[in-house]
Amino acid sequence: MTSYVDYETGAPVGDGKAPEGPIDERWDKRRFEAKLVNPANRRKHTVIVVGTGLAGGSAGATLAEQGYHVVQFCYQDSPRRAHSIAAQGGINAAKNYRNDGDSVHRLFYDTVKGGDFRARESNVHRLAEISVEIIDQCVAQGVPFAREYGGLLDTRSFGGVQVSRTFYARGQTGQQLLLGAYQALSRQIAAGNVEIHPRTEMLDLIVVDGKARGIVARDLITGRIDTYFADAVVLASGGYGNVFYLSTNAMNSNATAIWRVHRRGAYFANPCFTQIHPTCIPRTGDHQSKLTLMSESLRNDGRIWVPKAKGDTRPPNQIPEDERDYYLERIYPSFGNLVPRDIASRAAKNVCDEGRGVGPGGQGVYLDFADAIERMGRKAVEAKYGNLFDMYQRITDEDPYEVPMRIYPAVHYTMGGLWVDYDLQTSIPGLFAIGEANFSDHGANRLGASALMQGLADGYFVLPATINDYLARNPHQEAVTAGHPDVREVVAETEGRLEKLLAVDGDRTPDSFHRELGELMWEFCGMARSDSGLRKALERIPQIREEFWRRIKVPGTGEEFNQSLEKANRIVDYLELAELMCLDALHRSESCGGHFREESQTPDGEAARKDDEFSYAAAWEFTGTGEAPTLHKEDLVFEYVHPTQRSYA
Amino acid sequence: MKLTLRVWRQQNADADGAMSTYEVDGISSDMSFLEMLDTLNEELILKGEDPVAFDHDCREGICGACSLVINGDAHGPERTTTCQLHMRSFKDGDTIDIEPWRASAFPVIKDLVVDRSAFDRIIQAGGYITAPTGAAPEAHAAPVPKPDADFAFEHAECIGCGACVAACPNGAAMLFTSAKINHLNVLPQGAPERETRVLDMVAQMDEEGFGGCTLTGECATACPKGIPLMSITSMNKEWLRATRKVAKR
Numbered sequence: 001m002t003s004y005v006d007y008e009t010g011a012p013v014g015d016g017k018a019p020e021g022p023i024d025e026r027w028d029k030r031r032f033e034a035k036l037v038n039p040a041n042r043r044k045h046t047v048i049v050v051g052t053g054l055a056g057g058s059a060g061a062t063l064a065e066q067g068y069h070v071v072q073f074c075y076q077d078s079p080r081r082a083h084s085i086a087a088q089g090g091i092n093a094a095k096n097y098r099n100d101g102d103s104v105h106r107l108f109y110d111t112v113k114g115g116d117f118r119a120r121e122s123n124v125h126r127l128a129e130i131s132v133e134i135i136d137q138c139v140a141q142g143v144p145f146a147r148e149y150g151g152l153l154d155t156r157s158f159g160g161v162q163v164s165r166t167f168y169a170r171g172q173t174g175q176q177l178l179l180g181a182y183q184a185l186s187r188q189i190a191a192g193n194v195e196i197h198p199r200t201e202m203l204d205l206i207v208v209d210g211k212a213r214g215i216v217a218r219d220l221i222t223g224r225i226d227t228y229f230a231d232a233v234v235l236a237s238g239g240y241g242n243v244f245y246l247s248t249n250a251m252n253s254n255a256t257a258i259w260r261v262h263r264r265g266a267y268f269a270n271p272c273f274t275q276i277h278p279t280c281i282p283r284t285g286d287h288q289s290k291l292t293l294m295s296e297s298l299r300n301d302g303r304i305w306v307p308k309a310k311g312d313t314r315p316p317n318q319i320p321e322d323e324r325d326y327y328l329e330r331i332y333p334s335f336g337n338l339v340p341r342d343i344a345s346r347a348a349k350n351v352c353d354e355g356r357g358v359g360p361g362g363q364g365v366y367l368d369f370a371d372a373i374e375r376m377g378r379k380a381v382e383a384k385y386g387n388l389f390d391m392y393q394r395i396t397d398e399d400p401y402e403v404p405m406r407i408y409p410a411v412h413y414t415m416g417g418l419w420v421d422y423d424l425q426t427s428i429p430g431l432f433a434i435g436e437a438n439f440s441d442h443g444a445n446r447l448g449a450s451a452l453m454q455g456l457a458d459g460y461f462v463l464p465a466t467i468n469d470y471l472a473r474n475p476h477q478e479a480v481t482a483g484h485p486d487v488r489e490v491v492a493e494t495e496g497r498l499e500k501l502l503a504v505d506g507d508r509t510p511d512s513f514h515r516e517l518g519e520l521m522w523e524f525c526g527m528a529r530s531d532s533g534l535r536k537a538l539e540r541i542p543q544i545r546e547e548f549w550r551r552i553k554v555p556g557t558g559e560e561f562n563q564s565l566e567k568a569n570r571i572v573d574y575l576e577l578a579e580l581m582c583l584d585a586l587h588r589s590e591s592c593g594g595h596f597r598e599e600s601q602t603p604d605g606e607a608a609r610k611d612d613e614f615s616y617a618a619a620w621e622f623t624g625t626g627e628a629p630t631l632h633k634e635d636l637v638f639e640y641v642h643p644t645q646r647s648y649a
Numbered sequence: 650m651k652l653t654l655r656v657w658r659q660q661n662a663d664a665d666g667a668m669s670t671y672e673v674d675g676i677s678s679d680m681s682f683l684e685m686l687d688t689l690n691e692e693l694i695l696k697g698e699d700p701v702a703f704d705h706d707c708r709e710g711i712c713g714a715c716s717l718v719i720n721g722d723a724h725g726p727e728r729t730t731t732c733q734l735h736m737r738s739f740k741d742g743d744t745i746d747i748e749p750w751r752a753s754a755f756p757v758i759k760d761l762v763v764d765r766s767a768f769d770r771i772i773q774a775g776g777y778i779t780a781p782t783g784a785a786p787e788a789h790a791a792p793v794p795k796p797d798a799d800f801a802f803e804h805a806e807c808i809g810c811g812a813c814v815a816a817c818p819n820g821a822a823m824l825f826t827s828a829k830i831n832h833l834n835v836l837p838q839g840a841p842e843r844e845t846r847v848l849d850m851v852a853q854m855d856e857e858g859f860g861g862c863t864l865t866g867e868c869a870t871a872c873p874k875g876i877p878l879m880s881i882t883s884m885n886k887e888w889l890r891a892t893r894k895v896a897k898r
């Protein structure tokens with residue numbers, strides 16, 4: 001066995017699907033070149049969709065509208081609850097309703113730049129083009145976006161951009177967009193075009209003759225393990241932020257679907273690209289089970305500051321104006337409080353590391369609305385941010401109208417994910433990944449209000465166009481049945497894993513392992529990473545894994561509703577994925593976007609990219625648990641946006 | 650603080666259930682109610698006992714998964730979801746009763762977990778606007794007066810948790826159903842299906858075995874999102890209007 005860090009570099013991976021030619025014609029060209037499936041034949045094709053968030057919900061509904069037979073899964077009790085629902089701030093679209101100089105090209109430019117030049121130009125341009133259609137689609141579905149008195153849609157601005165292109169529904173944009181997709185999906189369920197399996201979790205992928213042909217899933221109520229077959233499988237299972245234990249993700253969001261398909265051959269790209277969101281409510285103690293985000297839109301009107309002096313413990317209202325450091329406004333005068341997330345997070349960490357943090361443990365900075373209340377009046381602030389202020393007050397028992405909010409960065413989103421080509425197909429034919437589950441559009445840092453845009457672009461428009469091509473070229477394959485030896489093997493493996501978890505009967509709970517792994521990852525693979533820290537984490541993770549299989553305690557049986565078993569099984573995958581994240585972070589010895597390597601910074605402490613060495617997406621191939629994976633590089637080519645050192649000063 | 654918990658335990662849908670008593674100690678007032686239950690469950694696992702099953706996911710008050718009746722109130726003493734309830738609402742030495750949603754249309758799956766799929770079927774009956782992907786007109790083609798947009802939003806805020814049903818002495822789902830109908834029926838995009846929507850959704854609601862409405866108002870009091878009781882009145886009006894209009898056709 002080779003050491004995990006001694007990975008080999010394999011053949012480069014290319015995106016064979018993106019057409020050449022002018023960038024604004026590529027998506028049209030691809031749609032035209034893609035083969036179609038005759039409408040009468042579509043109902044003979046079954047497509048499995050895993051997940052019912054923005055990407056999965058919109059994809060399931062749209063594929064069913066097109067005539068495909070969709071079989072869809074979610075672990076929640078209803079497809080209405082996926083974690084997209086918690087997105088607060090908004091969704092970007094290049095509508096230019098404000099006449100403020102916005103355009104498809106500017107959204108494209110902002111996204112490539114915001115991603116620190118680690119995303120594919122073709123994909124991002126397509127995303128910007130589709131953004132305008134998404135708003136039309138959602139309005140038609142009855143999504144109650146914020147409107148002005150004339151009845152037209154309102155917009156606001158978000159971090160990293162200088163135009164106002166973010167559409168929103170108070171602080172509940174994700175909820176409203178998700179309910180739109182859920183309702184469209186519900187219509188197809190009622191029509192019999194979508195077979196929905198709630199409280200059912202995908203545990204593995206079925207690959208036959210090199211193609212994705214189905215999944216193994218567990219009914220979470222009865223514990224029954226079943227197989228489902230299809231002509232193509234779409235993963236819309238979200239990101240892997242819960243590797244860190246504490247994150248803004250939902251408690252049950254997990255990486256099992258994407259990790260299991262990675263083990264079956266799908267490349268995992270840029271796993272170290274995780275986003276730390278600057279505005280979350282700080283943790284209060286060891287009992288903390290998750291972190292709550294406060295929408296980035298608050299940075300439009302709130303001002304971020306810490307005391308100028310170290311260890312200043314006076315209450316905020318007793319610190320005079322000239323003893324406050326509005327550090328973002330000071331360091332980045334042109335973007336001020338609206339710098340991109342990675343920059344805002346790191347700046348908060350820096351001032352806290354200097355000993356100027358506020359609140360318990362000094363792990364917080366102030367987000368102050370006093371000026372906004374004076375300027376706009378309390379009523380206007382209430383109308384814009386009322387529900388966020390209420391939420392803050394409920395959690396902290398402090399009134400943000402009177403006392404500044406305390407915020408601190410927390411893990412929020414994962415830009416990395418399954419490697420996909422322009423068609424959103426993974427390296428396993430017939431397996432597609434959409435939404436946060438793939439790696440494609442955000443590079444090394446995602447801009448605010450772009451996750452909703454990408455989820456819906458993938459689900460409503462991209463996948464339903466590109467999957468046709470695959471299905472048309474792979475018609476009526478021989479039916480796969482449960483008796484197929486490859487299927488039996490996967491099922492036996494899944495059952496074996498669950499049985500093993502139940503059999504250990506050790507002395508540590510699933511949560512205790514999850515927490516330990518999360519703390520390790522936050523320390524060494526969080527906001528700042530270093531060669532020595534990552535090597536420590538890489539040494540420690542296999543030890544935790546070994547201990548896990550020796551000491552885990554899972555009560556109950558597999559043939560019943562068993563939340564401990566669900567948790568433990570997800571931790572098995574976190575314990576492997578965490579290792580790959582650290583290796584990826586170690587190998588990428590440059591800083592870019594959310595990935596900050598202490599060894600690679602400019603004299604002012606900003607992230608220093610190394611374009612000569614690292615202008616590529618790192619797609620990792622699995623070779624075995626704890627075995628060094630193989631790296632496949634996809635070179636990134638920039639024809640339209642010339643990579644520069646990002647500057648928001 | 651130290652608390653006594655009396656928790657509904659039920660092995661599965663077919664088994665009989667009963668209240669079991671547990672003591673928890675070292676509870677901080679900053680903990681959320683669910684973090685307090687996490688603490689109990691960690692102890693139960695180490696003792697080799699079955700942890701208490703409960704639904705939860707986002708823990709931010711928006712997914713609608715959490716669903717506990719606490720001391721007789723759906724989501725407990727504050728007007729919020731269970732996950733946003735904090736232990737500062739209780740005091741040292743308290744005894745807290747924790748039960749699942751109680752309604753015949755929401756059968757218990759295990760302990761505090763219930764089956765709310767009836768809500769999904771009500772939405773499937775008509776809680777949508779037929780707008781297939783790709784067929785949408787330009788978003789600004791149909792301006793929506795701000796008061797209508799705000800009315801729609803106020804009702805669209807429903808998280809589908811089911812507290813309204815749990816709080817209702819009749820186990821009615823009027824508030825849930827009316828919220829979706831009002832959200833969609835006030836919008837110009839929802840107008841073409843205005844009548845079928847209300848008739849079909851109400852019919853499905855009845856079929857699912859929810860109780861009738863006697864305008865007790867417990868639903869709106871329990872609703873963590875503040876869906877107003879008037880929502881039911883608006884739905885009744887819509888239903889009468891639709892019944893007349895369809896009869897004329």
